[in-house]
Structure formats: structure tokens, C-alpha cells
Amino acid sequence: MAKSANEDGNEEIRWTLLVQDIHGMCAEIQVPQTFQDSFDWNSCIVKGEGKVYTFSHVKVIQRTNRLRSAGLFSLIQSLWCSHDDNTITSDTGNSQIVTQESGSQDSNSSSPPNFCYVLTVQESSHASLCQDVVFSEGLLLKPCAFRALWDVLHNKDVKRERINTLCKLLYCRIIGPSAVDELHNSSFELFVTDSSLQNATESEGPSDELLGYVKIIGKSNHVLPPDLRQVPRTNYAMTLTAKQLVVTVQASHELVADSYSVIRKAVTQSTTFHEESVQQDILDSLTNIKPVCFPSLTRHSCLGYVYLIEAVVTGVVEETACCWLVCDTCGNPDITVKHGANSQFFCSSCNRAVESPQTRTHLTVLVKVKSFPDAHVKVTLLQSTIDKLLPVSYQDSDQGYDIEAVLGKQPGV
Ligand SMILES: [Zn+2]
Numbered sequence: 001m002a003k004s005a006n007e008d009g010n011e012e013i014r015w016t017l018l019v020q021d022i023h024g025m026c027a028e029i030q031v032p033q034t035f036q037d038s039f040d041w042n043s044c045i046v047k048g049e050g051k052v053y054t055f056s057h058v059k060v061i062q063r064t065n066r067l068r069s070a071g072l073f074s075l076i077q078s079l080w081c082s083h084d085d086n087t088i089t090s091d092t093g094n095s096q097i098v099t100q101e102s103g104s105q106d107s108n109s110s111s112p113p114n115f116c117y118v119l120t121v122q123e124s125s126h127a128s129l130c131q132d133v134v135f136s137e138g139l140l141l142k143p144c145a146f147r148a149l150w151d152v153l154h155n156k157d158v159k160r161e162r163i164n165t166l167c168k169l170l171y172c173r174i175i176g177p178s179a180v181d182e183l184h185n186s187s188f189e190l191f192v193t194d195s196s197l198q199n200a201t202e203s204e205g206p207s208d209e210l211l212g213y214v215k216i217i218g219k220s221n222h223v224l225p226p227d228l229r230q231v232p233r234t235n236y237a238m239t240l241t242a243k244q245l246v247v248t249v250q251a252s253h254e255l256v257a258d259s260y261s262v263i264r265k266a267v268t269q270s271t272t273f274h275e276e277s278v279q280q281d282i283l284d285s286l287t288n289i290k291p292v293c294f295p296s297l298t299r300h301s302c303l304g305y306v307y308l309i310e311a312v313v314t315g316v317v318e319e320t321a322c323c324w325l326v327c328d329t330c331g332n333p334d335i336t337v338k339h340g341a342n343s344q345f346f347c348s349s350c351n352r353a354v355e356s357p358q359t360r361t362h363l364t365v366l367v368k369v370k371s372f373p374d375a376h377v378k379v380t381l382l383q384s385t386i387d388k389l390l391p392v393s394y395q396d397s398d399q400g401y402d403i404e405a406v407l408g409k410q411p412g413v
Contacts, residue, residue, distance in 0.1 A: 013222055015045050016260065018075060019055070026076055027117045028069075029058060040127040046273045052130040059125075062118040072116060075244055075260045078162035080112040081142050144243065148196035149214050152247060152255070163255070164243040166266060166278065167192035168286045169236055170213055170294070171306060172228050174221055188224060190216040190263070191294075191306055192240065198289055211253055211295055211305060216242060218257035225265045225274035239266040239286045241276040253305070296371035309379065311367035313389075313409050317378060320364050325357040333360065361386045365406060 015031040035041045044053060066073045146166040169192055176186025193213040201212035221229050227238065242263045246256040257263060264276040266283055297307040326333045327347035335354050338346040345354040364380045381389070389406050 015041075017044065017048070018072075018079070018260075019053075024113070025117075026113055027119055028064075028072055029055065030061075030118065030120045032121065035121050035125075040125075041121065043129070044127045048127075048129075053127050054130055055119075056126045056128075057122065057124040058119040059122055060117055061120050063115055064118055065115045069116070069118075071258050071260050073112070074161045074246070076112050076116065078244065079142055146241070149192075149194045150196035150200050153197075153214065153253065161246060162244045163247055164241070165192075165194065165245065165255075166239070166241050166282065166286065167194045167214075168289055169228075169238050169240055170292065171236055172224075174229070176221075186221045187217070187219045188221045188228075190218075190224075190228075190240075190242075192216060192242070193289065193292055195285060195289055198292060201292075212292060213294070213306075214253050214255060215305065216245060216255045216257055216263075218261065220259060223257050223259070223261050224263050227265065227274075228263075237287075239278075239283060240264065241266050241278065297369055297375075297377070298372055299375075309367065309377070310370040311377065311379070311410065313365045313406050314368050315366035316406060317364040317366065320362060323359055323361040326360050327354050328356050328358050329354070331358075361390075363406075 013033045015033070015036060017029040017031065018026065019029055020026050031041050031045065036045060064072065144164055147163050149165055149167060152163050152165065169190060171191040173189045173191075174186050175188065191213050192215075197210075197212055197214070201210055218224075225240075240263055242255075242257070242261070244261045246258055246261070248254065248256055264270075264274050266278040266286075267275045268277065268280050268283060270277045294306050294308040295301075297309050301307050324333055325335060325345070327335050327345075327350060329350050329352075330347065332347050332349045334349070335345045335347050335357060337344060338353070345357050346352070347354050360383060362380075363386050364378050367377050367379050369375055369377050389409050
């Protein structure tokens with residue numbers, strides 16, 4: 001089950017259920033967001049995984065195959081329980097790959113199907129839980145096996161395209177013009193670690209091959225729990241379950257979350273779709289990973305990854321330095337000066353007077369980095385760093401700041 005926006009970025013957000021009938025037939029059921037709160041579909045989305053339902057009046061919109069829906073079929077492949085797999089328990093770490101391509105949607109075959117129907121939910125559709133039906137024969141859903149990140153990156157035996165992992169979040173970056181807007185789609189990067197990566201870094205020390213973390217990238221932030229989509233994001237240390245991630249290149253420190261991936265907050269007792277129950281001791285082992293350091297910046301550092309910089313400010317890039325005032329409620333930079341009355345500024349998007357406008361600053365500094373002293377490094381500072389570097393007095397004015405104030409300082413980046 002996953003939540004995603006349309007591939008073409010047209011903001012139709014929907015839930016996707018993968019279902020299998022007693023004969024082994026698979027289908028994708030798309031539940032538009034308008035139905036997510038109705039009783040039938042809500043219970044199906046929140047706690048339906050692994051249960052038996054009768055679906056009625058769902059409309060067939062497409063018959064698809066491996067070529068047209070590669071993502072869907074790699075999901076089916078990763079969940080497919082071949083007859084050989086039935087003997088494998090969830091935590092042996094063994095992976096099986098089914099190589100037969102000639103399978104049909106036939107319960108006697110141990111290879112995954114070559115076609116699949118795509119259905120959609122409409123007004124008259126229903127989902128009813130079949131309380132007493134348990135079907136284990138020919139069951140598609142394999143028990144979920146979480147893999148250690150070190151294994152995923154370095155074990156050549158991980159051939160399966162999709163993996164599940166349990167990890168600790170270090171940092172989350174939402175990229176896109178509408179990063180603040182919950183309705184719109186933005187891409188994201190999650191920087192995560194687990195004890196397997198931490199133990200490896202501890203014994204060998206961080207190196208270029210061993211960053212100590214993995215980046216999970218995705219085009220649609222709708223696969224993330226709401227905590228991570230909201231701004232400001234403060235809970236960086238949360239534990240996550242990341243399921244059905246796509247491994248593209250082994251050892252690349254990068255995993256891909258597509259529209260079939262599910263990223264949830266790991267908790268001991270889940271109550272919503274965005275949480276997943278995980279045993280207390282497993283949760284503890286991740287929570288107890290001590291605050292980890294990102295690797296230091298060196299000559300071999302890669303573009304797009306996060307590094308630790310211990311540095312002294314040696315100069316300011318004056319051409320790009322500027323500051324402006326924004327609305328303290330909505331962050332709108334387009335506040336106008338209003339004469340008369342009591343208030344000086346007016347926000348057109350809140351449609352009210354701005355009592356205490358906030359200062360936003362763009363500041364790029366030149367720094368000398370301890371771990372890489374020969375390098376010329378420019379750092380564009382975050383507002384929170386600037387607030388710490390610059391004296392408070394500048395913060396309620398739009399008059400600028402004294403450059404001398406930042407020289408020689410050590411920004412905590
Ligand atoms: Zn405003």
C-alpha cells in the first residue's frame with residue numbers, strides 16, 4: 001500500500017493497494033484521495049495489509065504488463081512467494097530471484113504473473129472485510145524482512161531489486177518550489193543510517209567508500225509520513241521503516257523511493273497508516289545509536305551528499321548577500337509598507353497587519369576548512385546559522401549587518 005501523486009505531476013494524489021485473489025491473480029487498486037476517509041477504504045488503508053477483503057464495483061481501467069508498469073511488476077516480484085520461498089523464514093536474509101519469465105496468472109505456477117489489472121475506486125465501490133477467511137495457500141505476501149544497510153550496499157548477493165530497511169533519520173531535505181505546501185509535490189532526500197553502517201564506520205573510520213549513511217531519494221514527498229512533509233521538521237532523530245525501496249546501483253549509497261515505496265515512522269504500537277509497529281528492542285537499538293557525525297569534507301567528497309565542515313569564516317561573498325523582511329505568520333516576503341494606523345507592514349496573503357516582521361538573510365561565506373585546508377570553500381548559510389552568527393540587533397531591522405561580525409567565526413555546519 002502506498003500513497004503517491006500521478007507520475008506526470010498532475011496533482012491527483014491516490015492510494016495504491018496491491019491485492020491478490022485466491023487463484024493467485026494480482027491487481028492494483030487505486031483509491032483516489034477523496035475516498036480515503038470513507039469507512040470502507042480508511043480501514044482498508046490503515047489496517048488492511050495481509051487481510052482478506054471482498055471488493056465490489058471497482059472499475060477496471062487498464063490491463064498492464066511488465067513493460068508498461070515496471071515499478072508495479074518489480075513490487076510483485078519482490079513480494080512473490082514462490083513454492084521454494086515457503087520454507088524460508090523472514091529473517092534468514094536469503095534472497096530468491098525467480099528467473100522464469102513464461103509464467104501466467106496461474107496458481108500452479110511459481111513464477112510471478114506477466115500481466116495485471118489496474119482497478120479504480122468509484123462512488124459505488126465497496127471493500128468489506130471477510131472476518132473468518134484465512135487463506136494461506138498460494139499467498140503472495142511474504143513476511144517482511146528488514147535488511148541491514150551495510151548488506152544492501154556491499155553484499156553482492158542482494159540481487160532483489162526492492163528492499164526493506166529499518167533506519168534512523170539523520171537529515172531530511174525537501175526540494176521544490178512548494179516545499180512548504182502539503183498539497184503540492186516536491187522531491188526529497190532522506191539521509192539515514194543504521195547500526196550496521198555505524199559499526200562499520202566505527203571499526204574502519206569514515207572514508208570515501210564508507211559514508212556512514214545512505215541517501216534515500218524520491219520524486220514524490222507523498223510517500224513520506226506527514227511529520228516529514230511539514231515545516232519546520234524538527235524530529236530528525238526519528239526511526240523509520242522504509243519498504244519497497246529500489247536498489248539501482250550497488251554500493252552507490254543511494255536508494256530510490258518510487259510511488260510503490262512506503263516510508264513510515266517506526267513505533268511500538270501503530271495507530272495510523274503512517275506508523276508501523278516494530279518490536280521495542282529493535283526500536284531501542286536504533287534509538288540508542290549515539291548522535292552520529294557526518295563524514296568530514298575531503299578532496300574526494302561527492303556532490304549531493306552531506307559532510308561535516310569545521311571551518312573558520314575568511315570572507316563574505318558580498319555580491320549575493322542581502323536581507324529582507326517577511327511576514328511572521330506565513331513567511332510571505334511580499335509585505336508592503338502601510339502608512340498610518342499602528343502597524344507598519346501589511347501581508348496580502350494573510351490579509352492582516354504584520355506585527356513583528358522576521359528578517360531573512362542570504363549569506364554565502366568563504367571558509368577555511370580544517371579537514372581540507374587547501375580548498376576554497378563557499379558555504380551558503382542557513383537562516384538558523386546566520387541567527388547564531390550575527391548579533392541580535394540586526395534581526396529586527398532591514399538595514400543590513402556588519403560584515404566584520406562574521407569574519408573569523410566558526411559556523412556550526
Ligand atoms: Zn502572512
